[in-house]
Amino acid sequence: DAKTTQPTSMDCAEGRAANLPCNHSTISGNEYVYWYRQIHSQGPQYIIHGLKNNETNEMASLIITEDRKSSTLILPHATLRDTAVYYCIVRVGFRYGGSQGNLIFGKGTKLSVKP
Amino acid sequence: NAGVTQTPKFRVLKTGQSMTLLCAQDMNHEYMYWYRQDPGMGLRLIHYSVGEGTTAKGEVPDGYNVSRLKKQNFLLGLESAAPSQTSVYFCASSPSPGHRGQEKLFFGSGTQLSVL
Numbered sequence: 119d120a121k122t123t124q125p126t127s128m129d130c131a132e133g134r135a136a137n138l139p140c141n142h143s144t145i146s147g148n149e150y151v152y153w154y155r156q157i158h159s160q161g162p163q164y165i166i167h168g169l170k171n172n173e174t175n176e177m178a179s180l181i182i183t184e185d186r187k188s189s190t191l192i193l194p195h196a197t198l199r200d201t202a203v204y205y206c207i208v209r210v211g212f213r214y215g216g217s218q219g220n221l222i223f224g225k226g227t228k229l230s231v232k233p
Numbered sequence: 234n235a236g237v238t239q240t241p242k243f244r245v246l247k248t249g250q251s252m253t254l255l256c257a258q259d260m261n262h263e264y265m266y267w268y269r270q271d272p273g274m275g276l277r278l279i280h281y282s283v284g285e286g287t288t289a290k291g292e293v294p295d296g297y298n299v300s301r302l303k304k305q306n307f308l309l310g311l312e313s314a315a316p317s318q319t320s321v322y323f324c325a326s327s328p329s330p331g332h333r334g335q336e337k338l339f340f341g342s343g344t345q346l347s348v349l
Binding site: 152159160226 | 274277325339342
């Protein structure tokens with residue numbers, strides 16, 4: 119699976135949009151981009167995933183560049199409860215024969231939302 | 234729905250002792266996983282299972298054994314605990330390919346294990 123690179127930490131003002139970048143320059147055509155987050159001492163929580171089109175759900179938006187070498191997770195109106203470590207993961211999707219066994223979490227980005 | 238439930242939440246062991254961590258899910262998921270998380274590190278996959286009666290090794294399987302005798306339960310065993318196994322352990326489950334939500338992992342709240 120392709121490796122990802124994320125900033126170690128970021129700050130965001132409450133109420134503003136939080137834009138979390140992720141580089142995955144070696145991503146393959148059959149690899150999806152996933153985002154999870156982990157609030158302190160809790161289990162990780164799924165946020166969103168995508169292949170090449172931009173995606174939006176009730177939690178966030180995922181913007182993937184046309185060449186798919188990077189992506190951005192957007193939390194449109196960050197709140198204090200969004201303070202967490204955010205993980206960007208790339209993995210071969212099931213439709214392409216991927217296995218869940220190789221969903222690898224790196225160190226992520228620690229997002230601090232400040233009042 | 235309780236989702237993914239891990240027991241116990243905390244445990245302290247002495248070196249050489251054995252124990253079993255229990256993970257139970259009530260979502261009828263085929264896939265289940267055990268991860269460990271050390272301070273300042275991401276999650277590392279220990280073992281996983283793609284169905285009842287099957288298990289497979291992950292990234293860091295040494296020193297652990299697992300069993301999936303029932304679809305809803307996934308057990309993680311430490312036969313002879315070592316201080317290096319002090320960590321937070323997370324269990325997760327997911328639907329199998331072809332099922333709604335197949336790409337999502339659902340995590341438990343974790344077990345804090347200390348080996349002295």
